Amino acid sequence: MALRKFRIFRGDSRETGELVEFEVECGEGMVVLDAVHRIQAEQAPDLACRWNCKAGKCGSCGADVNGKPKLMCMTRLSDYPEDEVITITPMRAFPVIRDLATDVSINYENNRRLPHFQPRPADFEDGEFRMYQWEVERPQEFRKCIECFLCQNVCHVLRTHDKHQEFIGPAFFVRTAVYEMHPADVGDRREHLKEHGGIGLCNITKCCTEVCPEKIKITDNAIIPLKERVADKYYDPLRWLLRKLTGRG
Amino acid sequence: MATSHCCKDIIERSFGATLRRDNWWVEPLTMVVVLLGFVIYSVWRAFEHANYWGGPYLSPFYSPHFSVDLPRWCSPAFLIIWVPAGFRFTCYYFRKAYYRSFASQPIACGVGKPWKSYSGESKLLLFQNLHRFFLYLAIAFIVVHIYDLVKATRWPVSAAAAYTSPHHAAGPTEFGIGIGTIVILIDVILLTGYVSGCHAFRHLVGGCIDAPSRVFLGRLRHRIWRGVNVFNEHHNMWGWISLAWVGFTDFYIRMVASGTISLEFDRLF
Structure with missing residues (x-):
């Protein structure tokens, strides 16, 4: 287990929202969505995020991870250096409803x-x-x-x-x-x-x-x-x- | 839990604003350097109007060669160079390359642009739809390059006999191979691979058919379409390698034409 830093967009519009930093214990094999769920469970229970299958088939958990559009459930934390802060923002092309949930x-x-x-x-x-x-x-x-x-x-x-x-x-x-x-x-x-x-x-x-x-x-x-x-x-x-x-x- | 603000990067409203951490600028920068280098070299070679044929070789920048009287300022290269230039300029792959690297439309995925307005290929750039006509001409040029290749295997029987103009030797000729012949052969193969993977070509040979089993020769056209797909999947690779090699072919022939590389050294057998 290693402590990793995340910056996650919080708010209901891009103009007033902000990036909030979290530190989470992350283990081997975890994907970005696992980390978001851990943050929800341990630090921010009101963090809004869509997800469903966790298998890359429902297409619900799309977000920008370090500026690149990704499915959070298919993006392994091991793809990023351990000391790199992972920034997660809502899909840029759509209006924000709240946090990582957008209006598509x-x-x-x-x-x-x-x-x-x-x-x-x-x-x-x-x-x-x-x-x-x-x-x-x-x-x-x-x-x-x-x-x-x-x-x-x-x-x-x-x-x-x-x-x-x-x-x-x-x-x-x-x-x-x-x-x-x-x-x-x-x-x-x-x-x-x-x-x-x-x-x-x-x-x-x-x-x-x-x-x-x-x-x-x-x-x-x-x-x-x-x-x-x-x-x-x-x-x-x-x-x-x-x-x-x-x-x- | 700490809070930070960086709306500029989240909104990507200014040029280069992004949350990406990778070296996204390397690819467009490389393309600018390579494409600009090629354009400068080709324009210089077109204006040079010299050293474009040597022995049995004719530079692809001057092929097909027209024996017409031109004003001093006008190089024969200008009569033909617009065809390969137009084909590459309207090529779907190279469009992507220069839209990104030269026009920043966008410079990289998920990176802020310097432009506020955008009309894509719907107004000024409608001419890109003429790509298929450049394709027809490009196919004709490949035939011409094959002719050049055949001519590049014809050497004067007498070593003393000289070439009087491109492809025309004084006296009888015989079969022979030089390094330049092999360079031209590779050039023809690469250009054929590049043109064979053209998206417009793929459309014309069979991509425009939805129900091949109901069309005359539909099965055959479908097979050809599948064959073209093999080249199309690596169209970018064929595009870059053929671009580099056509430049090298011209450079090599210039070396032969200027005497830097002698025909005795060049000829293998």
């Missing part, structure tokens, strides 16, 4: 606005649509998303510029990609991505990919392919000409 409701509003799945008409004699595993593997990668919103938190468009109303953010580009690239879907979401999703605001600096706890290649496999699809429709004069000539696409 904007994400659920954005989710509701996404165009829904539009099933492809049945093309087999038994009245069903069939697809092969090899062609559905691509959108399956995006199904790993646990909706922790760390990608939304680190994205500078939301984190620094607070463009929640104009930009749906990486998590919802991933969600759009699930449907848009699905073999059984025929929806065209390019207009939505450009006009309402604000995909042009993304400058592909890959912070979202760096922080994803599920290692989804958000930028390379979701956002850039969607940007290319938008380019097909709006920024490719050759395709525009082809569409005019053939009436397709």
Whole structure:
């Protein structure tokens, strides 16, 4: 057991809140969330913090640990030098409710606005649509998303510029990609991505990919392919000409 | 229990404000140094308008070479260098690199920016969507570089016979390999690897198809798409190595062209 120092944000807004220092006995194998629980148990019973599974699957315990978005339950204390003070602050991109709990409701509003799945008409004699595993593997990668919103938190468009109303953010580009690239879907979401999703605001600096706890290649496999699809429709004069000539696409 | 205040870092409202403790500035600084170094070297070489071919070798900065009369101030490099420059400038990976390191948009994840407003690639930078057109030209350039490679294996039969212009030797030629041939071969391999992993290429070959089993040649295109993914996963690595090697290729050919490295020394067999 070793005594470690933590600085944890306390308060109900970033303007008036403060970093409060705690010293906690920490043992081998402990994660940041364990330390927060020990602080709750021994020193600050009113410390607000969301958590649920402690297994990196519920996506509840996201916070900034030493300035980097992390799931507290998956961040080992042994990743930091013993003499380093560990600073835990609420997710920067969202309003603080209290201490480490933030209001992420904007994400659920954005989710509701996404165009829904539009099933492809049945093309087999038994009245069903069939697809092969090899062609559905691509959108399956995006199904790993646990909706922790760390990608939304680190994205500078939301984190620094607070463009929640104009930009749906990486998590919802991933969600759009699930449907848009699905073999059984025929929806065209390019207009939505450009006009309402604000995909042009993304400058592909890959912070979202760096922080994803599920290692989804958000930028390379979701956002850039969607940007290319938008380019097909709006920024490719050759395709525009082809569409005019053939009436397709 | 002690209390401390550092709202500047919590809010990240000023440039460089962050709670990060790691050396986040190393990566953008390295990129500035490397990219700026490459740009300065290439612009200098383009303006130099000399020592761009020697023996059977033609510098990639001057290839394809057009035999046209140009004003004295205009180097033939300017006729072609905009193609690889445009391809790399609009490349999705290099965009990330220079947005971070040169434009601080953002300089690193979770670090304060110097800018108050932001429009991303939605206004002034809409031209980045032209990347696919630079891709078409880049593929044509690779074909030209392969031609240069073939020409780099043709040596004059008589040692006394000299080259009169890029790729044109006086008298008959024979097959031969020099160090420069191998340098150009590696350059072609690296450039092909870099272009093969291009995101726009991946989209065009099969990424734009959702249900390959319902499309003509869909299975084949899906396989090609998977192959392109192999290169795409390491697109940054291919990008950096090919950038460094194309610079080295030009440097080596300059050494041959200026006589610092003789053709006798260069030729292996």
